Amino acid sequence: MSRKVFRSVPVLVLLVVELGWFTPRVLGQAEARPSTENGEWPHYAADSRGTRYSPLAQIDAANFNDLEVAWRFKTDNLGARPEYKLEGTPLMVGGVLYTTGGTRRAAIALDAKTGELIWMHSMREGLRGGLAPRQLSGRGLSYWTDGRGDDRVLYVTPGYRLVALNAKTGVPISSFGVDGVVDLKVGVVYGRDQPIDLETGEIGIHSTPLIAKDMVIVGSSMREGMTVETHNNTKGLVRAFDVRTGELIWTIHTIPRPGEFGNDTWLNESWADNGNVGVWTEMTVDEELGLVYLPVETPTSDFYGGHRPGDNLFAESIVAVDLATGERRWHFQFVHHPIWNFDNCCAPILADITVDGREIKAVAVPSKQAFLYVFDRETGEPVWPIEERPVPQGDVPGEWYSPTQPIPTKPPPYARNYLDVPDDLIDFTPEMRVQALEHLKRFKWAPTPFNPAIVGNVDGMLGAITHGTATNWPGGGYDPETHIVYVPAGNSPGGSRSITPGPEGHSDIRYLLGTGGAAFRMAYAAGTGQNPDATGRGAREIVTPAGGRRPPGTSVQGLPIVKPPYGILAAIDLDRGEIKFQVPHGDTPDDIRNHPALQGMDIPKTGQRGTSGVGLLVTKTLVIMGDPQVTTTPDHPRGAMLRAYDKATGEQVGAVWMPARQSGSPMTYMLEGKQYIVVAISGGNYTGEYLAFSLPG
Amino acid sequence: MVAINTFSDTLDAQETVWGGIYTEEQAKRGEPLYFKECASCHAPDLMGGEAAPALTGGEFIWKWSGLSMGDLFDRMRVSMPQDDPRRVSRQQKADILAFLLFKNDFPVGETELANRTEMLNRITFLAIKP
Numbered sequence: 001m002s003r004k005v006f007r008s009v010p011v012l013v014l015l016v017v018e019l020g021w022f023t024p025r026v027l028g029q030a031e032a033r034p035s036t037e038n039g040e041w042p043h044y045a046a047d048s049r050g051t052r053y054s055p056l057a058q059i060d061a062a063n064f065n066d067l068e069v070a071w072r073f074k075t076d077n078l079g080a081r082p083e084y085k086l087e088g089t090p091l092m093v094g095g096v097l098y099t100t101g102g103t104r105r106a107a108i109a110l111d112a113k114t115g116e117l118i119w120m121h122s123m124r125e126g127l128r129g130g131l132a133p134r135q136l137s138g139r140g141l142s143y144w145t146d147g148r149g150d151d152r153v154l155y156v157t158p159g160y161r162l163v164a165l166n167a168k169t170g171v172p173i174s175s176f177g178v179d180g181v182v183d184l185k186v187g188v189v190y191g192r193d194q195p196i197d198l199e200t201g202e203i204g205i206h207s208t209p210l211i212a213k214d215m216v217i218v219g220s221s222m223r224e225g226m227t228v229e230t231h232n233n234t235k236g237l238v239r240a241f242d243v244r245t246g247e248l249i250w251t252i253h254t255i256p257r258p259g260e261f262g263n264d265t266w267l268n269e270s271w272a273d274n275g276n277v278g279v280w281t282e283m284t285v286d287e288e289l290g291l292v293y294l295p296v297e298t299p300t301s302d303f304y305g306g307h308r309p310g311d312n313l314f315a316e317s318i319v320a321v322d323l324a325t326g327e328r329r330w331h332f333q334f335v336h337h338p339i340w341n342f343d344n345c346c347a348p349i350l351a352d353i354t355v356d357g358r359e360i361k362a363v364a365v366p367s368k369q370a371f372l373y374v375f376d377r378e379t380g381e382p383v384w385p386i387e388e389r390p391v392p393q394g395d396v397p398g399e400w401y402s403p404t405q406p407i408p409t410k411p412p413p414y415a416r417n418y419l420d421v422p423d424d425l426i427d428f429t430p431e432m433r434v435q436a437l438e439h440l441k442r443f444k445w446a447p448t449p450f451n452p453a454i455v456g457n458v459d460g461m462l463g464a465i466t467h468g469t470a471t472n473w474p475g476g477g478y479d480p481e482t483h484i485v486y487v488p489a490g491n492s493p494g495g496s497r498s499i500t501p502g503p504e505g506h507s508d509i510r511y512l513l514g515t516g517g518a519a520f521r522m523a524y525a526a527g528t529g530q531n532p533d534a535t536g537r538g539a540r541e542i543v544t545p546a547g548g549r550r551p552p553g554t555s556v557q558g559l560p561i562v563k564p565p566y567g568i569l570a571a572i573d574l575d576r577g578e579i580k581f582q583v584p585h586g587d588t589p590d591d592i593r594n595h596p597a598l599q600g601m602d603i604p605k606t607g608q609r610g611t612s613g614v615g616l617l618v619t620k621t622l623v624i625m626g627d628p629q630v631t632t633t634p635d636h637p638r639g640a641m642l643r644a645y646d647k648a649t650g651e652q653v654g655a656v657w658m659p660a661r662q663s664g665s666p667m668t669y670m671l672e673g674k675q676y677i678v679v680a681i682s683g684g685n686y687t688g689e690y691l692a693f694s695l696p697g
Numbered sequence: 698m699v700a701i702n703t704f705s706d707t708l709d710a711q712e713t714v715w716g717g718i719y720t721e722e723q724a725k726r727g728e729p730l731y732f733k734e735c736a737s738c739h740a741p742d743l744m745g746g747e748a749a750p751a752l753t754g755g756e757f758i759w760k761w762s763g764l765s766m767g768d769l770f771d772r773m774r775v776s777m778p779q780d781d782p783r784r785v786s787r788q789q790k791a792d793i794l795a796f797l798l799f800k801n802d803f804p805v806g807e808t809e810l811a812n813r814t815e816m817l818n819r820i821t822f823l824a825i826k827p
Contacts, residue, residue, distance in 0.1 A: 081775055081782065226747060519741045530779055550742040558755045590762065591755025594824065630760065638763045684760055685768035 039670030050347030052477030057620035064654025071115030078102020080532035086688030119170030125159035130533035134204035177246035219279030236278030250326030262313030295344030309400035330380025336402035346475025370470035384410035394452025410577035415489035456498025457516035463496030474615025490612035567611025581650035615665025626662025660686035717806020727796030767818030
């Protein structure tokens, strides 16, 4: 069994200026822009259109199982302690791999052939880093070049600083911002435009900055909003800066201010004392049209909106803005008055499609609620009608409910987004289904993802049945040749959501995530408190009701209440608006395969629930995605598999073993005639590692 | 020449988590420590929450099955509690681990769970009793 080895990695920046042997460029000539066409991977999602597509074809169905580990890079010593949640997707440009890693979120450059460290940069941010709402190494970084030798790497630190580095040396560009740094907390406000404290103010980001022409665009994120102390939180924003100088070009207020369009969707002046509505995930851009697509997230307090009556634009909307000026061109709100935490999770995918003979420049947005929303990306016109339909109204005191929500008519939901009773219920045995129906008597369910939360109590109705999460931050991908969108999706509705008044004095929000009579649990963003300068302010002892009990969950004999498949890979044909295939993803989890009540049964591969947490890669012939969970099966020892699917049919055509679950989305590149796949793995006993595969020889 | 092997007593035993590897008293010491240091994320009943996984139940047991107690202990030692792993001592973490084993119905024994990774490496964590 391989043991993790704490290699001592040199921390000093290695100044190697003459890297001629890395790049094919001739000095003095303008270079071709880095592109997947060159076998590179210059952006988090392959390109700034969100496709995760590379046309490389060397690795295919015939040889996928022959892949070997070419090299591996541990991120253990890039911070004060190892990380167990490495989520980055590296970039590859000119023979060099660029990515982030470690509990301090260091930016690193590696030799893409061997994984050898070339340079590393990180900032000691002290208390500011320690209090950051979004810690650990994040999703990666970005690359810009002027095509004449000025090559830069840009990333955002945990303490929310935008850093520009010389891509060859890792040294900050002194002419960018102040000595290479733009302080992104400057200009951030809460309430009625009150500046946040630069040290303690709550804002950060995990996703990568968007490079568009000569601009760098940065979103914003706050803490997880389930149990927060106040609804008057930091206000989210999106800003564009000059990539050369760091000068601010435009700012977008996602919560409209008085006089701005949409301000009246915050009734009772609630725009003033509510916040969040950031853009925490990846943005995309159509440089020809000059439009940036912003996937906007949830307002403060994910599950209770009584302090912000109204539709709350532009929360949980897609907003298309002019690249040069930041002016809004069009928008569409997916959830009016958000109270389900359906925050936009991933890159809006730019797809040029042909529908009923008509060519459309489209944008397709995957979601947690398993809808793929498809629009003409120039005009904002839905490609297929999206209908406002009545949804159940809840009865939580003080809440404001939208009477309708938009429902796409096409394509159909690409995963289950509500628990269909009884057809979706567990059915390994008739007895289990009966038990499931019995459990459900204490929960409120509805045939829609927009099932409102209830004020649950351990002695009464426990909660509202939830949709599960279909797609999350890894997002989907797109094949520009066949016009197929590929999305990973959790397929497991059947959780429970209850809100309840929080402990005395904890919050000014009337209702937080929790169940009456049960012990209160703080919900933190993943990675909270792991920055090297963390203060221990993260965990606190909350006074809980004496004898606070656990509300029963929905599981049946320890098994999910919903029947398999628990997680899937879905393919949607965008020319037709139809689902092309859905296949289970991931081995049947060990606790299900080995469940005493299921022994002797022949249960087809169930897939894994955590599929909402893994991402994919699309190539000339394959869709590649790893398991979100470790299993031990007759076919492989304890580990997770990196799987290859025939992209036309969804048939699994290969799988190679990895020692830990996939925790970051895979990428691919070609270097000196060899194709590589690199994927981040971590979790359980296994610390963060970038694992590179290639064919033998 | 005398070769002194201070670990000779324990080298021969092939131990698993089913062999009575902690004491009830140790688990009792671990209980209040769990509530103080772990329960705010992992829940008083060990069932976890939005950001922290359950420390009981099928998914947890099978996630670690096949690894050693040293693997589990080292994960706790290096990264838990998440905001300040050094706040809780190695001995306290061994006691908390004993409490976790107790809550997962692993049998008690005569010897306390060691607080050293290299000792715990020799005990295999198994979901199913061999």
